[in-house]
Amino acid sequence: MSGGSVLLTDIxxxxxxxxxxxxxxQRFVRHRLAVFGVVVIVLLALACAIGxxxxxxxxxxxxxxxxxxxxxxxxxxxGSDELGRDQLARLLxxxxxxxxxxxxxxxxxxxxxxxxxxxxxxxxxxxxxxxxRIVDAILCFPSIFLLLTLAALISPSVVTITLIVAxxxxxxVARIVYGQIRALRELEFVAAAVTxxxxxxxIMFRExxxxxxxxxxxxxxxxxxxxxxxxxxxxxxxxGIQPPIPSWGNMLExxxxxxxxxxxxxxxxxxxxxxxxxxxxxxxxxxxxxxxPRSDKR
Amino acid sequence: xxxxxxxxxxxxxxxxxxxxxxxFFLLHLTPGGPLSQFANTPGMSDEDLRRLAxxxxxxxxxxxxxxxxAWGLLTGDWGRSYRDHAPVLKVIGSRIGATLQLMxxxxxxxxxxxxxxxxxxxxxxxxxxxxxxxVGTMIALSIPTFWFGLVxxxxxxxxxxxxxxxxxxxxxxxxxxxxxxxxxGPSMVLGLVTTALxxxxxxxxxxxxxNQDYVRTARAKGLPERxxxxxxxxxxxxxPMITIAGLExxxxxxxxxxTETVFTWPGMGRLFLDSIEYRDYPVVMGTLxxxxxxxxxxxxxxxxxxxxxxPRVRLR
Numbered sequence: 260m261s262g263g264s265v266l267l268t269d270i271x272x273x274x275x276x277x278x279x280x281x282x283x284x285q286r287f288v289r290h291r292l293a294v295f296g297v298v299v300i301v302l303l304a305l306a307c308a309i310g311x312x313x314x315x316x317x318x319x320x321x322x323x324x325x326x327x328x329x330x331x332x333x334x335x336x337x338g339s340d341e342l343g344r345d346q347l348a349r350l351l352x353x354x355x356x357x358x359x360x361x362x363x364x365x366x367x368x369x370x371x372x373x374x375x376x377x378x379x380x381x382x383x384x385x386x387x388x389x390x391x392r393i394v395d396a397i398l399c400f401p402s403i404f405l406l407l408t409l410a411a412l413i414s415p416s417v418v419t420i421t422l423i424v425a426x427x428x429x430x431x432v433a434r435i436v437y438g439q440i441r442a443l444r445e446l447e448f449v450a451a452a453v454t455x456x457x458x459x460x461x462i463m464f465r466e467x468x469x470x471x472x473x474x475x476x477x478x479x480x481x482x483x484x485x486x487x488x489x490x491x492x493x494x495x496x497x498x499g500i501q502p503p504i505p506s507w508g509n510m511l512e513x514x515x516x517x518x519x520x521x522x523x524x525x526x527x528x529x530x531x532x533x534x535x536x537x538x539x540x541x542x543x544x545x546x547x548x549x550x551x552p553r554s555d556k557r
Numbered sequence: 558x559x560x561x562x563x564x565x566x567x568x569x570x571x572x573x574x575x576x577x578x579x580x581f582f583l584l585h586l587t588p589g590g591p592l593s594q595f596a597n598t599p600g601m602s603d604e605d606l607r608r609l610a611x612x613x614x615x616x617x618x619x620x621x622x623x624x625x626x627a628w629g630l631l632t633g634d635w636g637r638s639y640r641d642h643a644p645v646l647k648v649i650g651s652r653i654g655a656t657l658q659l660m661x662x663x664x665x666x667x668x669x670x671x672x673x674x675x676x677x678x679x680x681x682x683x684x685x686x687x688x689x690x691x692v693g694t695m696i697a698l699s700i701p702t703f704w705f706g707l708v709x710x711x712x713x714x715x716x717x718x719x720x721x722x723x724x725x726x727x728x729x730x731x732x733x734x735x736x737x738x739x740x741x742g743p744s745m746v747l748g749l750v751t752t753a754l755x756x757x758x759x760x761x762x763x764x765x766x767x768n769q770d771y772v773r774t775a776r777a778k779g780l781p782e783r784x785x786x787x788x789x790x791x792x793x794x795x796x797p798m799i800t801i802a803g804l805e806x807x808x809x810x811x812x813x814x815x816t817e818t819v820f821t822w823p824g825m826g827r828l829f830l831d832s833i834e835y836r837d838y839p840v841v842m843g844t845l846x847x848x849x850x851x852x853x854x855x856x857x858x859x860x861x862x863x864x865x866x867x868p869r870v871r872l873r
Contacts, residue, residue, distance in 0.1 A: 399852045402811060
């Protein structure tokens with residue numbers, strides 16, 4: 260037993276009453292992987308935001324004298340690609356794109372999914388059935404197939420790719436919100452709200468939605484992870500973010516050709532994707548445990 | 558039992574209908590509709606386009622077109638490929654075998670490796686092994702499949718030279734051993750995510766079963782732990798896994814698409830990508846709908862099998 264994190268969690272475990280952290284926060288902090296995830300995400304976001312200003316090379320700057328330079332073997336710290344572009348600068352710029360798409364797609368799909376789930380769950384009846392059957396139908400399409408079809412139909416840009424990633428991810432939010440609302444609307448506080456004459460819209464957005472926020476936050480975190488993965492898939496396959504704009508996915512598109520001569524071009528972007536996606540998954544898992552006290556037993 | 562199956566069948570038919578509506582909607586969402594391929598061809602006048610539209614019946618009202626198209630889906634006339642005018646179903650049929658080989662092998666790996674890891678993890682809950690597997694599972698689910706493919710090719714083909722870097726085997730030389738040799742890499746890659754999912758679901762299914770009263774009874778009457786786990790827990794924990802196998806189909810199909818691309822495996826996924834490249838919409842739409850039908854059928858079969866294996870489901 261050594262190391263600062265262990266010490267911190269031990270203190271938290273021993274003095275729950277005096278701790279200034281809420282029980283939810285305590286459970287989250289006890290989840291070491293989730294804390295690791297938060298730290299990695301914050302560091303990555305900072306690096307991608309500030310990093311490109313500090314790297315001596317631009318992400319589009321060509322350097323024909325140092326093409327295919329291996330990492331730590333020349334002026335380019337993490338190596339350079341077939342045009343001598345600095346790998347570090349490109350990784351950080353790509354991170355900006357990939358993280359932004361992940362977050363933006365998450366926001367869109369959470370909003371759309373929540374509204375659909377809320378309406379279907381609260382109204383129920385024929386409308387609810389139709390909405391949820393549509394959700395089921397779209398879920399029958401493997402998301403990569405759907406994403407590629409949509410990507411082939413549109414002209415790819417950062418905005419359109421974000422939109423179509425969101426379009427293939429909102430259904431899960433809808434299902435979760437639907438389930439939550441179905442359970443919540445039978446409870447007494449909803450009857451009370453009806454009695455005092457609240458409008459249905461008010462009941463939906465002010466009474467029901469806040470009570471379903473826990474599972475929504477969890478699924479939102481996991482959707483960021485999914486969205487970053489999906490973006491990397493379409494971009495790798497050539498239908499996502501188009502060069503010269505770098506994304507972790509499209510950096511790997513070219514890398515396969517140079518696998519024998521310049522393997523670092525294939526390794527680094529993949530490590531970045533895995534690290535980011537895993538961090539968001541860890542955080543989502545930690546949040547699930549923290550927001551649902553019953554899950555302690557699992 | 559029969560009522561449940563009829564009910565479940567009805568649900569699937571409604572889903573199929575919605576899927577076809579959605580597919581038709583996508584097809585006509587294309588700027589220029591199904592003829593956009595021809596609209597881009599140089600030397601095509603508006604006159605020619607209109608003649609083509611009449612020829613394909615695209616100047617009729619949309620509901621009529623939908624009915625015609627949906628009737629075609631039902632009767633097996635899925636249109637013809639723009640590339641070689643072969644019937645779409647025949648094109649898909651020629652490729653589905655290779656994809657199924659990959660999917661079956663990956664699932665076998667997942668059941669053996671992932672299933673075992675999940676069982677052991679649940680039995681020795683919170684042990685070092687369990688924790689390593691749980692974290693490993695989450696990392697495995699975070700690795701982009703195509704990148705893992707690149708890593709496998711780099712390590713096993715480029716560096717070690719143990720595995721061929723791709724394809725299903727050299728042309729003209731198709732012995733079973735050579736085929737197996739080519740199957741190892743892509744199955745490993747496709748199997749990664751499935752193995753992670755199986756280990757995760759198997760673990761939680763085992764934990765559910767371990768909490769049941771009959772397990773306490775079995776222990777109380779002094780049965781050896783081996784018998785309790787092997788007979789009482791495992792057999793019950795395996796039941797929900799039938800449904801999981803069905804639910805995982807979309808993930809498996811999507812993974813197959815990517816894996817086939819990295820390893821140039823001549824399956825349905827590659828066909829789909831090639832067709833997108835050529836703007837071969839009949840094949841793109843055909844493959845998309847075929848995948849959805851496969852998913853619907855898969856989960857229907859899984860649910861029915863689950864009902865047969867576990868009578869309690871029928872009462873729900």
